[in-house]
Structures are given as C-alpha cells and as structure tokens.
Amino acid sequence: MIDALDRAIIQATQAGLPLVADPYAAVAEQVGSTPQEVMARMQRMVETGVIRRIGAVPNHYKLGFRGNGMSVWDVPDDKIGHYGRLIGALDFVSHAYHRPRHLPHWPYNLFAMVHGRDRDEVMEKVEKIAELLGDDDRGHEVLFSTRILKKSGFRLGGGQ
C-alpha cells in the first residue's frame, strides 16, 4: 500500500531524479521528509515492484532505432504463456503482452514490440519470431506507427 508520503515522492520523481550530488536529499526537502525516509520508501517501492527500475530511459528513435513495429500474433491460447516468455526475452523485443482478441476483426492475442534500426530490420526480427512459433503462428501482422499523436506519459495527478 502506498500512503501520502509515497505519493508525494512519486510526484516529485516521476519526471526524473534531480541531477544533483544528493538527489534523494533534494527530494526529501521537496516533500518535507528526511533523506533516510525517502530512501527507505523508494527502496521498498523497488522491492514491491512499484518502481520497475531506476536509471536512464533511452529515446530509441533519437538513438537511431527508427523501426518500431507492433507485431501481433494469433497463437493457441494454451501456449501463450510459453511463447510470451520466449518472445519477451528476445533482445529486440521491449514489451510482450497477452491481450484479448476481438473476433472476427482482430484475431491476435500476443503483442510484441519489435525494435530495429529501420523497418527492414524490424521485419527481419519478426521473421525470427515467426520461426520460433512455427506452426503455432496462425497469423500475424506488423503495425508500424506513422505518427505520434500524443506522448505525455502516465503521470500521477496532483492532490490525490
């Protein structure tokens, strides 16, 4: 469970850590707590998975990975855990999810974001996934984004 102090810490840090020698002390001052308390709270959030990790978020587009395709697959339901884990562990896949189908229009239940330097490289990587699936690939597509319409990210609101 997160309390008011945790929420204050989240709001103070979700856009980034202060780039100072003592960032947790700076956060403590901002939220009206002590550095030790802030560090303990954040450590606990790491342990419970509320914080996935702390570090640099690369902008893959700026770094030359211009091909980002959302590959979607129709795989047998009883094997989705197995394939999800296998595909999710590939180094060119950033996220993989089991999501619901919407038949008849949308028969896909496994989504994997595939990254590469360009579209061709993404398509090569998608072929590798198809090879892994073999006959259990009952159909797949790759949806490339053509425009970013909005990118503000998840932000915990104020006063909550």
Place this chain on the structure above:
Amino acid sequence: MDDIDRTIINHLQGGFPICERPFREAAAALGLEEDELIRRIDRLLQEGYLSRFGPMYHAEKLGGGLSLCAMAVPEERFDQVAERVNAFPEVAHNYARDHELNMWFVLATETPERIDQVLEEIETATGHKVYNMPKKEEFYVGLRFEL
C-alpha cells in the same frame, strides 16, 4: 555523443543506487568522476538521447488502471478524432498506425474502474467504437539498448 556517453547509456538503464551520493557510486563503477557523470546525463537529456533519468513507476501497482485501446477511424475524420481523443487527460500516448485499426492509445487512469468509464466517454465524444485490449499477462518489460 561519444564512447563515454554510450557506456553511460548501456550501463545505466537500471540499477541506479539508492544511497547518499548515488552518482558518485555509479560513476566509480564506470571509471568516471561524479560531476562528469551528472553533466553528461544532463546533456544527454537536453539533447534528447535520453527521455528521462529516474525511477520508472509501474502504473497498475500504484492502484491505477492502464489499457491499450484501438479505433478504426476514416481518414477524412482522422485529425478531428485524434484531437478529441487527445483532449482526454487519461490518454497518455496516442499513435497512428498502418492498419484498419489506425488509432492506438494508452489509457492511464487513477483507478481500474475508470478505464471503462473513460472508454465510453471517448466513444461518445468521437462516435467510434473503442476496442479495449488490456493486458492479461505481461512477459518482459525492459528494453536494454546496446549501442
């Protein structure tokens, strides 16, 4: 961007310490001085090579709702519909994609119950069906870029 910047990007995508003087500790592991590391991260952020430096929070573990949604929007109404969808603060990301389902957005809400509510509001505001595709299971989230 030089080799040192690349080293920073390759090694600091996670595991940044929670302690006093964390940049000094992280810098030492990379053979750098504390202030140089801070300066370089600052510059990488300014120049856009990094989107962010800090904790990555897990939306659902914060008690919130998160879902991926898609719509099929006719080309002639696309920009108009995009504007209406983007006007919802709960829409965190919105992308146009190459498919009949051509508008894909992520809904991030304070509570899981709000997802369905906001989804209905978007359907009403746009006149189009929203396909809700919440994750039933997540397999690995953590792209590690190697430069």
